[in-house]
Amino acid sequence: MDDSSFGQAVQDLVSRDADLARIVREHGRPVLWTRPPGFPALVLFILEQQVSLASAAAAYSRLAESLGGMSPEAIATSTSEDLRASGVSRQKDRYLRALSAAVLDGTLDLESLAELPDDEVRRALVALPGIGPWTADVYLLACLGRPDLWPIGDRALQVAAAEALGLAAVPDPASLTALGERWRPLRSTAARLLWHGYLSRRGRVETRPELLA
Incomplete structure (x- = not known):
């Protein structure tokens, strides 16, 4: 997905969905949220698990x-004290070391993921400790630009959907x-619109991709 296809997808969705159109009317059209694929992005996604975007970005x-x-290599040769001093928990320390080891020994070929179907990317990623369906889905959405991802385990997306649709309760994953x-087959764009409304209502912004440069 690029800026052109994203713009077309937004136009398509808001033309037929009043709830998504309201988000754009009240908060403007979001920019295309992406992150460069690769090891740094997966590190950041692991750090973002169960904490705020700002806290993860700072860590x-x-x-x-x-x-x-x-x-x-840098993670593999670091000490646990190095990671703890940066705000990385013991559990996420283990996850980052497992990810590093898998990349270094070739178990996980990050470059090849771009050529694989969504389900195969998921299988490759969730085989590692600390990478579950949420991490795999947001990597597919934000880093690989897949157009129809729907991260049902994302708490912000759950709350955003409840707010945008006027639901009485926050929906569970099912x-x-x-x-x-x-919103099929444009659920990645629908998710971006819902996240945009969620963050805008709270005066927050997405983590800038420049952090991973």
């Missing part, structure tokens, strides 16, 4: 600075799956 910045860059059917 990532501290860690990259302390290691002199973000690479599997309910969010059903809700997402109305």
Whole structure:
């Protein structure tokens, strides 16, 4: 997905969905949220698990600075104390080391993921400790630009859908799956619109992709 196809997808969705159109009317059209594919992006997604975007971005910045860059080699040769000083929990320390080891020994070929179907990308990623369906889905959506991803385990997306659709309760993953059917085959764009409304209402912004440069 590029800016042109994203713009067309937004236009298509808002022309036929009043709830998504309201988000654009109230908060403007979002920019295309992407992240460069590769190891740094997966590190950031792991750090974002169950914490705010701002907290994860701060931890990532501290860690990259302390290691002199973000690479599997840098993580593998660091100490647990190095990671803890940057705000990385013991559990995420284990996840980052498992990811680094898989990349270094060839178990995970990050470059080849772009050529694989969605389900095969998921299988390759969730085979690693600490990478579940949410991490795999947002990597597919944000890094590989797949057009019809719907991260049902994303709490912000659940809340965003409830707010945008005026639901009485925040949908669980099963309910969010059903809700997402109305936006096939453009669910990645629908998710971006819902996240845009969610963040705008709270005065927050997406993490800038420049952080991973």
